[in-house]
Amino acid sequence: MFLRRRDLVTGTAALSALGSPLLGGLVRPAAAADAPLPPPTGAFTEDTVRQIARQMARSGYRAPRQDLPTQVDKLTFDQYRSITYRADRALWHGDNLFFDVEFFPRGFLYRPRIDIYEVRDGQSAPVAYNPDLFEYGDQQLRVTDDLGFAGLRLRAPINAPGQMEEFCVFLGASYFRAVAKGQNYGLSARGFADGTGDPRGEEFALFRAFWLEKPQPGVASVVIHALLDSPSVTGAFRFTIRPGDMTVFDVQSYLYPRTTISESGVAPLTGMFYFDRNDHSRVDDWRPAAHDSEGLQIWTGGGQQLWRPLVNPVDVRFSAFSDTAPRGFGLMQRKRSFHDFEDLALNYEKRPSLWIEPIGDWGPGSVDLVEIPTPNEVNDNIVSFWRPKDGLRPGQEYPFTYRMFWGWDTPEPTPLARIGATYVGSVTDDKAARFFAIDFSGGSLASKPADTHFHLIPHASAGTIRNVVVEPNPSIQGWRSTFEFVPGDAKAADLQCVLADDSGPVSEQWVYRWNA
Numbered sequence: 001m002f003l004r005r006r007d008l009v010t011g012t013a014a015l016s017a018l019g020s021p022l023l024g025g026l027v028r029p030a031a032a033a034d035a036p037l038p039p040p041t042g043a044f045t046e047d048t049v050r051q052i053a054r055q056m057a058r059s060g061y062r063a064p065r066q067d068l069p070t071q072v073d074k075l076t077f078d079q080y081r082s083i084t085y086r087a088d089r090a091l092w093h094g095d096n097l098f099f100d101v102e103f104f105p106r107g108f109l110y111r112p113r114i115d116i117y118e119v120r121d122g123q124s125a126p127v128a129y130n131p132d133l134f135e136y137g138d139q140q141l142r143v144t145d146d147l148g149f150a151g152l153r154l155r156a157p158i159n160a161p162g163q164m165e166e167f168c169v170f171l172g173a174s175y176f177r178a179v180a181k182g183q184n185y186g187l188s189a190r191g192f193a194d195g196t197g198d199p200r201g202e203e204f205a206l207f208r209a210f211w212l213e214k215p216q217p218g219v220a221s222v223v224i225h226a227l228l229d230s231p232s233v234t235g236a237f238r239f240t241i242r243p244g245d246m247t248v249f250d251v252q253s254y255l256y257p258r259t260t261i262s263e264s265g266v267a268p269l270t271g272m273f274y275f276d277r278n279d280h281s282r283v284d285d286w287r288p289a290a291h292d293s294e295g296l297q298i299w300t301g302g303g304q305q306l307w308r309p310l311v312n313p314v315d316v317r318f319s320a321f322s323d324t325a326p327r328g329f330g331l332m333q334r335k336r337s338f339h340d341f342e343d344l345a346l347n348y349e350k351r352p353s354l355w356i357e358p359i360g361d362w363g364p365g366s367v368d369l370v371e372i373p374t375p376n377e378v379n380d381n382i383v384s385f386w387r388p389k390d391g392l393r394p395g396q397e398y399p400f401t402y403r404m405f406w407g408w409d410t411p412e413p414t415p416l417a418r419i420g421a422t423y424v425g426s427v428t429d430d431k432a433a434r435f436f437a438i439d440f441s442g443g444s445l446a447s448k449p450a451d452t453h454f455h456l457i458p459h460a461s462a463g464t465i466r467n468v469v470v471e472p473n474p475s476i477q478g479w480r481s482t483f484e485f486v487p488g489d490a491k492a493a494d495l496q497c498v499l500a501d502d503s504g505p506v507s508e509q510w511v512y513r514w515n516a
Contacts, residue, residue, distance in 0.1 A: 044117075044124040044211060049225045049236040050254050054397070057256035061231040064208060066111035069143045073107075080108035082137025087164075089133045090155065091118065097215055099156050099222045100164060103127070103149040104171055105134055110150035115209035119225075124211055152210060154222065158243045167243045173204040174228055175270070179352055180247045180407040186271065186292040186351025187331055188380070189404065191228045191237055192255065193265025196383045197316050197370040205230035207237075220244075233257045233392070246407035247352075253400045261392040265368070265385030266400050267356045269331045273310040274377040278422040282312075287342050290377045292351050293331035295419070296369050296384055297410070297508075301325040305414060305508040309422045310382055313371050319513060320366040320387070328410070329367045330355035331384055334420065336408065346377075355405040356386075362400065364389040417443035417499055417507035420476055433486045434514070440499045440507050441478030448501065456481045457505070458497040462490035470499070491516045 067073075083105045087093070090100040106113060117124045129148050136142045151171030155164040158181050168178040174191030194203040211225040221242045228235030233255055240250040251267075271292035275283040291310065298306040301324045308319070310331075332353040335341070341348040365388045374381040392398055405411045420439040427433040458465045464486045473480040479499065487493060493514045499507035 042123050042125070044119045044122055046238070048124075049209075049211065049227050049238070052227055053229075053234040053236040053254065053256050056227075056229060057234040057258055057394075061229065061258060064112040064206070068106060068111060068147070069145050071143050072105075072141055072147075075107040075141070077108060079138065079141060080105070080110075083107070083141060084135050084137075085153075086133060086135055090164075091127060091212070092214065096217055098218070098220045099154060099215060101212060102153045102155065102166075103133065104151040104153070106147050106150045110172055112150070112206060112208070113148035114150055114207065116149055116152065117209070117211045119211050119213045127212075152212075154241065154243075156220075156243050158247075167247060168241060170207060170210065170224075170226070174207045174226075178241075178243070178247045178249070178406045180243070181245050182350065183352050183406075183408075184347050184350045186333065186348075187354055187382075188270045189354060190265075190268040190270060191226065191253070192230075192233060192235060193268035193383065193385050194230070194232055194261055195263045196265055196268070196368075196385070197318065197372060198263060203230055203232055205233060205235070228255075232259045232261055246405055246411060249404040249406070251400075251402050251404060253402075255392060255398040255400070257392040257394045257396065257398075259394055264387060264392050265383070266362075266388065267358075267402050267404075268383060268385035269354055269356070270380045271331050271382045272374070272377055272380050273312055273371070273382050274374060275312055276309075276422075278309050278424045279311040282314075288339075289335065289341050290343070290346070290348060291333075292348070292380075293333050293353070293382065294335060295332050296329065296367070297332045297355075298323075298329045298367050299327040301327060303327070305416055306511055307419045307508050308369065308511045308513075309419075311371055311513070312381065313373055313515065315373065317371040317513065317515070319369040319371075321369075322364075322366045324364045325361045326358055326367060326386065328355055328357045329384065329386070330405075330410070331382065332410070334409075334418075352406045353409060355407075355410050357403040357405065357411070358386070359401040359403060362386060362388070414508070415444050416505075417441060417445045417478065419508065419510050420478065422510070422512070427484055430484070430486070433484045435482065435484055436495075436512075437480060437482045438497065438510055439473055439476055439478060439480050441473075441476045444506060445478055448506075452501050454479055454499055454501055454506075456483070456497050457500050458483060458495070460485065460493050460495050462493040463487040465495075485514065487514065487516065 085102040090102050092100045116127045153166050154168040155166050157163050158167045170176040175188045177188040192205045196202050205228050207226045208229045209227040213223040215222050224239045226237040235255045238252040242248045274290040276289040296308040333351050336349050368387045370383040372381040417440040420441045423437040425435045427435050454470050456468050466484050468483040470481045495512040498505045498509045
């Protein structure tokens with residue numbers, strides 16, 4: 001099943017999250033019977049959701065019911081989009097707060113009923129469903145049954161004082177997404193990933209319930225608690241969300257496996273990469289590029305900074321960057337000019353980068369990258385996450401605390417020069433070779449003396465790198481390095497390089513996976 005990402009983005013903004021659970025086209029089946037959640041008491045504490053998750057992990061998984069009345073049982077995308085929440089009925093509307101909350105109806109791809117509670121003064125109570133909370137493009141879609149909600153959107157005056165605008169959505173499985181000031185929706189995050197890209201199918205955990213803490217007047221942050229559930233794991237999440245020039249989520253999560261999970265994904269990020277100048281050979285498109293993110297950036301526990309350009313591969317591609325206690329990683333969008341994409345409708349240059357900063361020692365593991373072939377820009381085909389080395393075992397509690405930065409770049413500058421672009425093409429007089437051009441800019445380059453001698457330190461796991469050139473690139477106030485890669489008999493090779501002067505490396509490390 002495919003959805004038109006262009007329609008989703010140019011229609012209801014939040015619905016651009018649609019289709020994310022279709023990644024890879026495989027979903028592990030779950031039990032069909034319904035089991036009600038353990039009911040929370042009126043009193044709500046910081047441990048309430050943890051207690052529920054811990055209790056649920058001790059019993060077998062039973063999926064939430066997904067049956068709907070006939071009128072809304074088989075909604076098309078356009079029908080679903082025509083059911084809109086009334087802004088004057090938003091939770092906290094008229095309370096003179098920095099935030100209000102709107103809710104999504106059930107239907108289309110979003111069938112499970114998600115329990116939603118409001119927390120006031122340490123007491124939780126359900127947010128009541130009423131069909132008149134919504135407006136209907138077709139009144140036949142209005143049913144009086146107590147359907148409940150599918151998800152929620154947060155609004156705040158993120159772009160202009162007094163103007164409430166959507167900046168964050170929780171909708172579909174454990175997916176959520178956010179933007180910073182001046183941005184459009186792009187990549188998504190998830191609560192947990194299990195078996196991403198596995199031929200056996202991926203298991204998609206579900207945020208089954210949310211508790212929304214009512215903020216105090218004048219406070220520009222909001223706290224949301226979420227209960228995660230799947231056949232393999234339960235979890236408790238606490239999100240402290242602060243929108244602005246950089247929208248920041250402080251995340252406290254606790255995972256409780258029901259089974260042994262060897263392919264666990266912590267703090268997973270999901271986006272789309274269709275093509276760019278490093279990977280354009282199989283795409284006949286008039287634009288220069290189309291993607292949510294262009295590269296995976298990693299800051300290792302040892303202080304090494306890596307940049308891995310994304311590709312749209314022919315076959316599913318896995319990459320793992322082993323590390324201990326990483327300082328950060330993220331799927332980044334560095335191209336910020338309209339002319340990088342030339343797309344008036346999708347505005348890829350305004351899509352957020354998402355940087356994950358682990359808090360505390362996450363121990364040994366790897367930052368994994370899964371790249372899945374896509375024939376168009378409809379499907380999310382890029383996933384990255386942290387995979388603990390030893391996996392997760394039942395009967396244990398696994399805490400992971402981290403900070404998420406949705407914005408234009410990483411939260412902290414680096415003194416190292418960064419890769420601004422990667423270009424790949426053929427070599428005119430040698431069809432067996434590939435030509436690479438890499439631009440470096442920023443960091444300490446501008447402060448270097450004019451006569452600084454720069455050179456490239458390249459490496460290839462197979463084949464040969466030849467004809468290396470480093471020269472100024474005045475258009476970016478930086479430098480460009482070019483080289484030719486001759487694979488020989490190799491079918492795959494890992495390429496690396498770093499820009500250096502006579503005192504040592506001055507740039508982040510470029511890493512690239514070449515396949516025949």
